Amino acid sequence: MASATDIRAKSVDELKDRLVELKKEQFNLRFQKASGQLENTARVSAVRKEIAQVKTVLNERRAQPGA
Numbered sequence: 001m002a003s004a005t006d007i008r009a010k011s012v013d014e015l016k017d018r019l020v021e022l023k024k025e026q027f028n029l030r031f032q033k034a035s036g037q038l039e040n041t042a043r044v045s046a047v048r049k050e051i052a053q054v055k056t057v058l059n060e061r062r063a064q065p066g067a
Contacts, residue, residue, distance in 0.1 A: 002018075004053060007054060012058065015054050019054045022047055022054065025047055026044075026048065026051065029047060
């Protein structure tokens with residue numbers, strides 16, 4: 001789990017790449033849950049939280065004047 005300062009330190013391209021990685025992980029976790037193979041159930045909410053953090057930073061940067 002990345003901290004907010006780590007996320008804010010990344011560039012927009014790095015954030016977009018991280019978002020893609022997290023979406024893929026979320027997809028895989030959903031399949032594991034559906035098939036009964038999910039061991040770390042806390043990871044589902046951790047991934048959702050990190051996706052929200054990345055999206056928040058991306059939206060903040062998009063809303064900045066001059067960006």
